[in-house]
Amino acid sequence: MTEPLDRMRSLVAELNLYGRQYYTQDSPTVSDKEYDALYDELAALERETGTTLPDSPTRRVGGEILKGFEPHRHLARLWSLDKAQNADDLAAWEQRVKKLIADFNAKNPERPLPDPEYVVELKYDGLTLNLTYRDGELVQASTRGNGTVGEGILAQVRTIRSVPLTVPFANGTFEVQGEGYMRLSVLEKYNETAAEPLKNARNAAAGALRNLDPRTTASRKLDAFFYNVGFLEGDVRLTNHRQMMDFLRENHFPVNPYLRYFADFSELTEELAAIADRRHTLDYLIDGAVVKITDFATREALGYTDKFPRWAIAFKFEAEETTTVLESVSWEVGRTGKITPLARVEPVELAGVTVQNCTLNNIGDIERKNLTRALGTRVFIRRSNDVIPEILGKADDSEVGGEIVYPTVCPGCGSPLEMRGAHLFCNNRLGCKPQVVGRITHFASRDCMDIETFSGKTAEQLYEELNVHDPADLYGLAADDLVKLERFGEKKASNLLASIEKSKTRDLAAFLNALGIPNTGKATAKTLADHYGDLDRLMAADAEELIALPDVGGIVAESIASFFRDPLVQESIARMRAAGVRAEADRPAAEAADAGHPLFGKTVVLTGTLTTMTRDEAAKRLEALGAKVSGSVSKKTDLVIAGESAGSKLTKARDLGVAVLEDEEELARLLGL
Template sequence: MDAMQRLEGLVEQLNQYSYHYYTLDQPLVSDKEYDLLYDELVALEAETGITLPASPTGRVGGELLKGFTPHRHLSPLWSLDKAQNEDQLQSWNNRAIKLIADYNSKNPDTPLPSPSYVVELKFDGLTLNLTYTDGKLVQASTRGNGAVGEGILAQVKTIKSVPLTIPYHNGTIEVQGEGIMNLSVLAKYNETALEPLKNARNAAAGALRNLNPRTTAERKLSAFFYNVGYSDGIQYSDHREMMAFLKDNRFKVNPYISYHDSFDHVVQELRLIEERRPSLDYLIDGAVIKITDMRTREVLGYTDKFPRWAVAFKFEAEETTTILESVSWNVGRTGKITPLAKVEAVELAGVTVQNCTLNNVGDIERKNLKFALGTRVFIRRSNDVIPEILGKVTEEQDGEEIVYPVVCPACGSQLEQRGAHLFCNNRLDCKPQIVARITHFASRDAMDIETFSEKTAEQLHDELHIHEPADLYTLNFDDLIKLDRFGEKKANNLLQAIEDSKSRDLGSFLFALGIPNTGKSTTKVLADHFCDLSAVMSATIEELTVLPDIGGIVAESIVSYFADPDMQAGIQKMLALGVEAKAPEKSAGPIADSFFTGKTVVLTGTLHQLGRDEAAKRLEALGAKVTGSVSKKTDLVIAGEKAGSKLTKAVELGIPVIEDEDEFIRLLNGEKE
């Protein structure tokens, strides 16, 4: 009786979650939590031998929404069996190999080939089934229950990556793919949205199942295609042929697809995909492994629910839900006040999460989190950064209020709201701002003062009243030797490091100043163009906006910074104390026959032998132009270890990529390509 009650409870609970997830597009729990309950139900059904009529294990998809025209697929859209670890994956492969061997023993004259495999990304969006007749898109639908879906032709037509006509005109075909919203598109959409979207999956699903196609168009969705489910006039011998057909007919195919004769290589590829996952500009929750040979697929066939020739390998979830417990407020070097959320500890992407970012007060308002303390929220972790709160699980304002500060939590000064952010304007006497500015000034990419740390900056502020970077150049041995934990050696080393920093180049000095809205690449552009500190300080907005990667907001930040009397005084003080801030001398010119001469090059990922800074210098010395972003004007991308979204974009644009660092160094050294 206890087992039966648990079965009934799981079925009811999972069906409720499925209704909210698939039908209403309002998920109540994360995929990770749903999968745990689903796996428990599968195990309990196997143990008891009982499957209730309404069990979600007995169906493929969700219910139809009212308002959409039903569409019966010409060929079924199957779900996939899943493997959540390598042992389960190996079990799937062993079963497939055994079935192939059994067939070959009975059919020695027409044996199946040894299995080879294709590995594709498993996108986290909404499945699309497109119907083309005589080259024209005549219908588009959701998966529905696998046999009948919802007609969404008007919505799908708003996706620019979906071809409205294709070269193939010989009858009818159905093509399957996934409608997605890129993460960068989602972030830009949420900057101005009155109702921000919680995640990219729900954004895509909600747009495609919206009765107003204009709403779909506003989301700027994309789609990847990976299967021809039905054709009345063409057949393929293997998966490669089918993918070539899709590409030839202008369907967008994801570049991350690989073919393997060895199953060990399949496992290695899965590990690489999982490493690359945080750098992708779209959500994936795993990878799909398929046997490539079409005749083998036909022989292996299907179970009641799954093809025997394919399996989905699930990755560790990057999104889950937890309780928002409290919010604290931190002061940054520009005076910006940033909220930091403490949540109930939860496992996510292999780590225990207790803190999450909330960005700013505008973010709290947009995500309906103003009254969310003590309630359940969605959180997401990616790229090994602090997780982000995406929004409340429910729409009700049923939690305690997050109270915004009116005075600085560090110095007590009145706060000012500018746009979505709160600021403390007491930059000359607010300790966290001062310590952060001095720490940034001394950092490696800035003035590179060796052995300097945030702890050192805090000690110098508290005990020697160091209030700005210029004060570092007034320090002497007698000042330092009296400090706690400062012996003669440490004092002399710090003084020598400060002295050495005086000769840092103009680009490093400009970056060290911490000009709002400028990064290292922008300050390098300034240094290379003006070649003189005075010229940079007197530059106008018009002079700045003609430079690459400098828009109106950045130009205004630069001009405002150098117009500030306090900033001017600090810079003049440093120059008087011996800081040079000179532009590096121009080299004699690039090597005429260099492979890189005249090329626009982007560096991404970790270069172990050279480092990206040294690589950039070597490239520029050879006449290359090194930029920070990939575009159609990019000639070459150098991709080191754990290369991210820049590599993805380069592949999508068809830009040549060098991923072998040894090959890159050979080319730098003038060896032939």
Template sequence: MRVLAGELTVHNYNYYTLDNPVISDAEFDLLYDELIRLEQESGVVLPESPSLRVGGEVLKGFDTHRHRARLWSLDKAKDEDAVRAWHQRLLKGITDYNTKHPDEEPLPDPSFVVELKFDGLTLNLTYENGKLVQAATRGNGTVGESIMAQVKTIRSVPLTIPYKEGLIEVQGEGLMFLSVLESYNKTAAEPLKNARNGAAGALRNLNPKLTAERRLNAFFYNIGYSDELEFQTHNELIQFLRDNHFKVNPYVAYFSEIEEVITELHRIAVQRPEFDFLIDGAVVKVTDMRTRAALGYTDKFPRWAVAFKFEAEESTTVLESVAWNVGRTGKVTPLARVEPVELAGVTVQNCTLNNTGDIERKGLKFALGTRVFIRRSNDVIPEILGKADEEEQGEEIVYPESCPACGTALVQRGAHLFCDNRLGCKPQTIARITHFASRDAMDIETFSVMTADQLHESCRVNDPADLYDLSYDDLIGLERFGDKKARNLLDAIEKSKDRDLASFLNGLGIPNTGKATTRMLADHYGNLDAIMAAPPEELTELPDVGGIVAESIAAFFREPLIQESIRRMRERGVKAEADRPRQAAAITDSPFSGKTVVLTGTLSTMTREEAGRRLEELGAKVTGSVSKKTDYVIAGESAGSKLTKARDLGLAVIEDEQELRRLLGLDEA
């Protein structure tokens, strides 16, 4: 049992702390099941057993815990001038100390470390002779609440550590990763409003089994107390944490000048939406431990550290009204209007609500006029997370029974409302034509939603096929259409006839499909007629095509209106042909054969689509999301969150485009 517990602890460390598993999940389960069997037979559970992580009986209440060393708050800086002011106080403090202690070695000029300021729940863990013996919240900094049973459910918290010389207190932050929150909310009876509340609520819940369900994580950054340990620099402290199997965030940056620090703080603020966890700022600390000890503390804060706070990404405001918009597929979605509020540097007035199911799950059915939580990140439209006060009752959000655009009776399919008046509903028509002309579809230059609206109203363009019937005389009489604009649009429409099959399929707007699926269909069949004739059972044989997607594709091409539209377009010269011969078989001896690859960022010598096609020819599976199963991430310019996640997971990253071209067989070695 000790051997099994030891092996499982190592594998837990590799998986949850290093993100680098060395055995499969199935192999781990076999070891774990064997340990459970032995525990049940013997009636003995070792204190280091991983089975203790799953959560036991519901607790009756929290005991208090007095920390060995105080957990300090940090002084806050709201802007770069405040950081510079802190720096001046720091320099003065160092000068004063050196003046008053002429017989001591002078304190050095300060250098700095910048770390992320996590937005979760502070943890203070106590280890005695290498074993976790206590875990507590921060509380008031001196006394916190004991949450040992809850913290044991966090897989990245080591139950034992190699350091066994006495007692230490280790400080960190309990977090719920954003991807975990998203996954949790998909099936939760009561969705969580945000990741911080999800973590804090789980760790301060008296039922450890609920804590385990939240799949929390933790990052560690400080030793608050030790019997024996002494560090010369911050870097030594961080290395000690890593050596003792604590999960340390990969981001730790060192600087010698305060202006370099300020530049880095602004860079982190820009990078903030790319992290898979919440941060609300960054922390600047002096790296030299002797300087820290010499400068000491005020009544509230250490003099040798400061927290740079970012603009809030979450806030509360009043939900004023809900409008219902019709998309190109007929889906009718709610858009919330809220009382204007500043959020992440932007004035927010509109928020997404997704669908009626989303409204119900978030308890917003009777929320009009009440205060709600909203969140904005990554420059997308903000989302309403839920009511600020669950007990407050507002006016009812009334779901429409008929289409707000054309009056047709709506149909409920799943969590969504649909208008099935495909040809007579103007918003659907405008959106469908605009999508058909978009860059990733038929790429009709100069086309816009305003153009689609104007052509629909004045030229009876109700279907993409109608674009190919337009003449110069149709356009020249329209408002804002002169000779040049009319000829440019007709030339662009003519040019679009040569777009490849995958682009044409994407332009048709087949339900439940995107660029990747339409590209795969074009590559597999190489012929439009073959795709149109493919039955659902044949389509499900293709990669990443399930029953719903297969039926959507087959049903789409069975529609007489779609068949007629395609016939008209082909009759007028739209080729919709594969851009290369169908591949008989992928190359099997390339570096990418059988590998899962993700493309992100902008490439300079080719498009991502071209790179993706070449990768598939070489036997790769090109996907859109990064996970532990990803083999390679190819990162071009301005690569964002996918590159960050790849580095966090320790995946192979190709950032040299010339090296990529060589591996793709496009350039000589």
């Protein structure tokens, strides 16, 4: 057996080298025929010996169809990026960064941060990948998901030949982030023989990676670029972006050759314009560029908002434009009763996507753009920030087409419409099916009450067959009623009722988001929940009080106050609370904590994996005791709680002499468990 295994190891090393040269370095040294001959020899030896080495290229071939995607909890959070839509937004971000650095240096003269240096990277338009390596071997791959938990797609990612299955760094666990994408040339070649051509490279990559059949993924011949190390344990300490890129290259990850560093922000701004001008020459889609601070100590000092790192920003390119024919306009009813015009255009390719529908926003938008008589005429369209298609106006303003007829009654229920400013509204809140179905669907969605398996079709069926016209009606559903519905067996009914019951414990921020208060969203709901901590206090607040809150302007304040004055809203909330919906703050207010508790007022950092609870659960319990949970270790940290596989934070805590708690029994005692 030794001789065949030695030959197999030699072949694997040789083939992986040729693979890196071809897929990662773009400099092949052997022909396809030579590579295939070596590959076939290796495959024959594997069949003969019944052995496949961990890093064998044959492991990339798609295997059996999977039954479903398993959730994967990331070792470190994958953050979203704040967006700069134009040069003014970018300049404002730079000023914020400089101010934060100046403020930090004023408070910490003994360890000042350096002058900011920036790195510019391309912003790829594919699917985010999060890869986990343990002791040098790829052990998991997942999608971004909600930033904390994604879907495991290891079998699919193994088919990407530029992704290393093993790496030289074998001293622990680390996670890297990158983007899976399909080259435009590969898409074009694929479509030449495909029974069903793919519409665009973006959807081709995302669809392939989220396909339960890895053979489908393999057939798309995807690629990947990597740009971040999100988690790293062991004796390697990265202090800046250059070192991180070197780490990725040394471990055979494909890194885009485009990386530019700038100390002068005006030069950086000029470079962004140059990237936008030459993006059409690339063999892959990008929808912008990413600007980051290079120094990691500065990144740590600047920290994060609830959503974004303060040390990075995505610069969105001006959208590409083209012309097409405006074919028709329909009118859609939203959950708030707003009637929105939807334009149907002659299908056209724009920024790698086939566009058929465009929003017209409202009647004011139609009239401002001289589109009242534009049916059948050629119009300019733009994918605003490369995402939302919009009509800019007629290609020839003198051309007269068919008239866009404004509705006088609701297309959903036939009720008379009311004009409010530039918008049409249907006021039949309880009897307009699209409104009711939209509100209930929103109420049940993941960021709201998180009622699992609930969909728009479920809401529509409950509306039509069980007279569910308000979110509060969900809490009165009975199993006997549900099992009589089409496609509802006992198990489905039981699962739905269990999920509805579970939703009663959702926190106040989620409940406020679920209510769908006009002119507010998830962030505002959290602001309200954090400030008031009690639903009754919020419902009693007037606009003058609300406007004093951060990021709450006059229009939003009046929307919130008038929403809670509405008798129908008050009745709905009362019914839900009577049914057991708690709508309580996620954690007790700080004043409710025991000031005598040893953790009260302490800054605590969690690291590693806890065996008795998740880190989120531990964080909530700590905050309930009056502790402040931080994401980074510094001299101001009072305690680091270290679970299994704790990494650099534990090392830093010991270097700084910060107290460390590794005994989970002692932790449970402190938390009162």
